[in-house]
Amino acid sequence: MNASTRPTALVTGASGGIGMHLAECFARDGHDLVLVARSADALARLAADWGARYGVRIAAVAADLSREDGVDAVVAALRERGLAVDALVNNAGVGMYGAFSDTRLDDELAMMRLNMLALTALTKRLLPGLIARRGRILNVASTAAFQPGPYMAVYYATKAYVLSFSEALADELAADGVTVTALCPGPTHSGFQARAAIGRIGLLRVLPLFDAATVAAQGYRAMRRGRRVYVPGLANRLLAQSVRVTPRRLITAIVRRLNAPR
Numbered sequence: 001m002n003a004s005t006r007p008t009a010l011v012t013g014a015s016g017g018i019g020m021h022l023a024e025c026f027a028r029d030g031h032d033l034v035l036v037a038r039s040a041d042a043l044a045r046l047a048a049d050w051g052a053r054y055g056v057r058i059a060a061v062a063a064d065l066s067r068e069d070g071v072d073a074v075v076a077a078l079r080e081r082g083l084a085v086d087a088l089v090n091n092a093g094v095g096m097y098g099a100f101s102d103t104r105l106d107d108e109l110a111m112m113r114l115n116m117l118a119l120t121a122l123t124k125r126l127l128p129g130l131i132a133r134r135g136r137i138l139n140v141a142s143t144a145a146f147q148p149g150p151y152m153a154v155y156y157a158t159k160a161y162v163l164s165f166s167e168a169l170a171d172e173l174a175a176d177g178v179t180v181t182a183l184c185p186g187p188t189h190s191g192f193q194a195r196a197a198i199g200r201i202g203l204l205r206v207l208p209l210f211d212a213a214t215v216a217a218q219g220y221r222a223m224r225r226g227r228r229v230y231v232p233g234l235a236n237r238l239l240a241q242s243v244r245v246t247p248r249r250l251i252t253a254i255v256r257r258l259n260a261p262r
């Protein structure tokens, strides 16, 4: 088979939700894809569907990125297939709802490994190639990144890490011609809420619920433009800005009220 001349995008968490729609944006735009998630069947279906529809090559790599060897498995799969990556999308992430005194530590540590460690390790391992190809990195953070979040304390903290790391990296890599974008969605319709066991909290009534395709399309455009931080939606943008001038203790108390179980 001839080597493809198309650029290649690797998207984690591509089996559903925001990641699936982000991956489709790349395919539509003529990128070959490496799709990563745990659900091998869902990835295989998407690969077959988009391969036929968009005429691009798609590799499906089933890996659990909350495991210590998850990133190694992805890097090994790239090496086996002789694939170099032009755009890295660190999207895979999970949330977890509940008071910290009630949640399970093992679940929290797995979430931290997925949301922060895998994102960092994959970026580190693919960085030499991304610099050589003047590539792009898109990290999916959240509006949760801008302030502390009682009842989802660890999740909010993982997203603060993603945002801080992404902005610092964007600055470091600017001279290399690599762009880094932190996409910070507010509440978005996807499998996320159910997986995180988020019930009918006030936050979901106050903020508009976006659909995952819209968030992905806006995030993709922001990445193409080399934006460092992008928050979809005016209400989400205003909220993200408002925390800059509000005392942190007050904003934390407001988020507690919005996140409290009803």
Ligand SMILES: NC(=O)c1ccc[n+]([C@@H]2O[C@H](COP(=O)([O-])OP(=O)(O)OC[C@H]3O[C@@H](n4cnc5c(N)ncnc54)[C@H](OP(=O)(O)O)[C@@H]3O)[C@@H](O)[C@H]2O)c1
Residues within 6 Å of the ligand: 012, 013, 014, 015, 016, 017, 018, 019, 036, 037, 038, 039, 040, 042, 063, 064, 065, 066, 067, 091, 092, 093, 094, 095, 114, 140, 141, 142, 143, 184, 185, 186, 187, 188, 189, 190, 191, 192, 193, 195, 212
């Ligand atoms: N939805 C929201 O309200 C919202 C708001 C702000 C930010 N975000 C962020 O957006 C990103 C995408 O979330 P989403 O809303 O699209 O949620 P989603 O529908 O639950 O999708 C999550 C994706 O991550 C994958 N994934 C989960 N655990 C994984 C693991 N251990 N290893 C590899 N892949 C894993 C899932 O696939 P498998 O189950 O097949 O592994 C799935 O493809 C996350 O980083 C989330 O924090 C979401």
